[in-house]
Amino acid sequence: MPELPDVELARRRLQDWMLGATIVSAKSADRRILRPHPPSILKRSLLGRSVRAVERRGKWLRLRLDDGRNVYSHLGMTGRWLRREPDAPREQAERVRIDLVRDDWPPISVRYVDPRRFGRLVVTGKSFPEWEALGPDPLIDGIRLRPLAQALASTRRTVKEALMDQSLLAGVGNIVATEALWYGRIDPRSTGQALSYPDVKRIARGLRTAIRKELADLEASYPEELPDAFRVYGRAGEPCPRCRSPLSRIVLGGRSTTYCGRCQERRRARGGRRRRA
DNA sequence: AACGGAACCTGAAAGC
DNA sequence: TGCTTTCAGGTTCCGT
Numbered sequence: 234m235p236e237l238p239d240v241e242l243a244r245r246r247l248q249d250w251m252l253g254a255t256i257v258s259a260k261s262a263d264r265r266i267l268r269p270h271p272p273s274i275l276k277r278s279l280l281g282r283s284v285r286a287v288e289r290r291g292k293w294l295r296l297r298l299d300d301g302r303n304v305y306s307h308l309g310m311t312g313r314w315l316r317r318e319p320d321a322p323r324e325q326a327e328r329v330r331i332d333l334v335r336d337d338w339p340p341i342s343v344r345y346v347d348p349r350r351f352g353r354l355v356v357t358g359k360s361f362p363e364w365e366a367l368g369p370d371p372l373i374d375g376i377r378l379r380p381l382a383q384a385l386a387s388t389r390r391t392v393k394e395a396l397m398d399q400s401l402l403a404g405v406g407n408i409v410a411t412e413a414l415w416y417g418r419i420d421p422r423s424t425g426q427a428l429s430y431p432d433v434k435r436i437a438r439g440l441r442t443a444i445r446k447e448l449a450d451l452e453a454s455y456p457e458e459l460p461d462a463f464r465v466y467g468r469a470g471e472p473c474p475r476c477r478s479p480l481s482r483i484v485l486g487g488r489s490t491t492y493c494g495r496c497q498e499r500r501r502a503r504g505g506r507r508r509r510a
Numbered sequence: 511a512a513c514g515g516a517a518c519c520t521g522a523a524a525g526c
Numbered sequence: 527t528g529c530t531t532t533c534a535g536g537t538t539c540c541g542t
Contacts, residue, residue: 235535236535236536307536307537309519309536310520310534310535310536310537311536326520326521348519348520348521349520352536390512397536399536406535406536407535408535411535486514487515487516489534489535
């Protein structure tokens, strides 16, 4: 579930729940999610701390604590943050529990639930390489055409694989990339090198549309989980919403990819091969 | 250095 | 019904 729009919604909720609150309990026994630190780090470094800011960059969340340390949270494939009453029972697949108090509120308990355990929770006072390596965030920094065109021109990967590279643009995942290319009418198999500047413009517009729409859908449906409102993702075999031609499914970079072979045009590298010394 | 593919995990859904 | 296979929206590691 978690790509940029999902993580941004998680950020807003965590901000509502935690900003200005003091942590009175923090527990987890999950070595995998807390790696590379031992589970004991949670209680040791969170107890008594208050939360000064809740930030997001790409698919990473960052809680800033009053002692200068940060809590980094990545939702992996199946991670979610939930708010519960302090006496509520443990959730299925609950991996982390943080209880907080705030002057103007009853105490709350925030639970991190993650069946597959691909998520992370890292507490550190040092700089965090995974965060530092992230490229510009489409919501925070916007999408700059020049650098994007430059980056796409210098890779031999397909455009879809390139868009999911977190150092190029932070937060674009399989759904957003798939949807954005459909909006922009670009075949996901196109090579980055083969794209024209107008193509890049269309992709950028597609990314903004896909992200904005997904955010709006998530907001509208909360606290329910919306059924798939995607235009093409997960809809192979169904008619293209634009031209009614059946949608195709292929695998790119190991990820399932849906597109319309009729209205998404493929760009192929022109001319001879190009070499660099 | 860049790329494809497997690995890391669990659970839901589809297939038999 | 119940067992098996497939697939999942993410990242990382390993071999070529």
